[in-house]
Amino acid sequence: MLEPGGVGLRTRLFQIIFESDTKAGKAFDIALAALIVLSVAVVMLDSVAAYHERYGLLFYGIEWLVTVLFTIELGVRIYCLQTPGRYLKSFYGVIDVLSILPTWLALFFPGAHMLVVVRLLRTLRLIRVLEMMSLAGQGRLLLEALRRSRGQITLFLFVVFMVVIIFSTLLYMIEPPEAGFTSIPKSVYWGIVTLTTVGYGDITPITPMGQFLSVLIMLTGYSIIALPVGVFSAEVINTLRAERYSDESCPGCGHARHEPDARYCKLCGTWLNEERRDPRQTS
Known part of the structure; x- marks a missing residue:
């Protein structure tokens, strides 16, 4: 400080x-x-x-x-x-x-x-x-959710990159150089632009087979957009639940998801902590 x-x-x-x-x-x-x-x-x-x-x-x-x-x-x-x-x-x-x-x-x-x-x-x-400190807290929540989902997102990006490489190589083999596919890296650029549905139009396939593959990669792009969003949203929900519930387990049934101020297990009614035990309930 x-x-x-x-x-x-x-x-x-x-x-x-x-x-x-x-x-x-x-x-x-x-x-x-x-x-x-x-x-x-x-x-x-x-x-x-x-x-x-x-x-x-x-x-x-x-x-x-x-x-x-x-x-x-x-x-x-x-x-x-x-x-x-x-x-x-x-x-x-x-x-x-x-x-x-x-x-x-x-x-x-x-x-x-x-x-x-x-x-x-x-x-x-x-x-x-x-x-706006409450917004800062929400930002921390999003960062925590992003940290928890980094493994799934990394795997997702790896799979997407493999798909781009495969489609781009096929287009490089099919399309003539005058279409703009002069190298595999140049084709990868086209693949990324097409998969993300941006479509700059500076490189476009001119053969029927190349155009068919373009349609496939565009549809693939639309279908995979929701995947990382779903993973991230799930982690946000899990983070909210983790902050809402305590980690204290019930000594009776072992259930571990209780409100921070709970004194009794919501499943079996067992006292969660002797220190929280209501004196009026003692014999």
């Missing part, structure tokens, strides 16, 4: 920058998020040739102004902390450093300033300000 590096000014700065339970802290986080959105919007607009030609100098000035402010803010964060090294190694510390590097690197590597879009990650601090 981060702590202020001293009393007085450093403590006051710490409360404003790292805490959001005060008006000053909330205002600071909201102002910081507004600057982040402004800088990202400037970079996006600057990539449009017409806007760059007309407002390029304005965009350049805004980007450097925001970068200097973020650099000063990072220095103040380090100044008011007791252990700044610990903060710089944390997730938010790394993001804070990365958010100012692109503009400075642009002095030596033109175009690097486009990477300032990483600043959007800093808006995660708004979770505290907007009181």
Whole structure:
């Protein structure tokens, strides 16, 4: 846990920058998020040739102004902390450093300033300000479900990749080079695009057999879309059940799925724990 590096000014700065339970802290986080959105919007607009030609100098000035402010803010964060090294190694510390590097690197590597879009990650601090911690808990739930289903999903992706390789190789053997299937890797690209039902159209089979195989792989793509969704949904349900029920087993029948505050087994009525036993039930 981060702590202020001293009393007085450093403590006051710490409360404003790292805490959001005060008006000053909330205002600071909201102002910081507004600057982040402004800088990202400037970079996006600057990539449009017409806007760059007309407002390029304005965009350049805004980007450097925001970068200097973020650099000063990072220095103040380090100044008011007791252990700044610990903060710089944390997730938010790394993001804070990365958010100012692109503009400075642009002095030596033109175009690097486009990477300032990483600043959007800093808006995660708004979770505290907007009181969205319940959403953070739901995000943790989804990550836990994803972790539990990683084996099934990995197997599914492996099978899909094998299907793509087989179909793509067949198309490479059937289709002439002028159709675009000039190599197996190029055919694999077509297979992935077709299986995911995207269909860019830059490579298309022209023979009847190739078109028939294309239909098969497209139908296969539609049929397998629901598989990973089903696996993930099942793991979400299992995770919810695991958090809802305790692991305490009934000493009478061995049933292990009880509410956390349950005192009796819902199947046989046995006391689950002597410490929870109702004194009025004792003889």
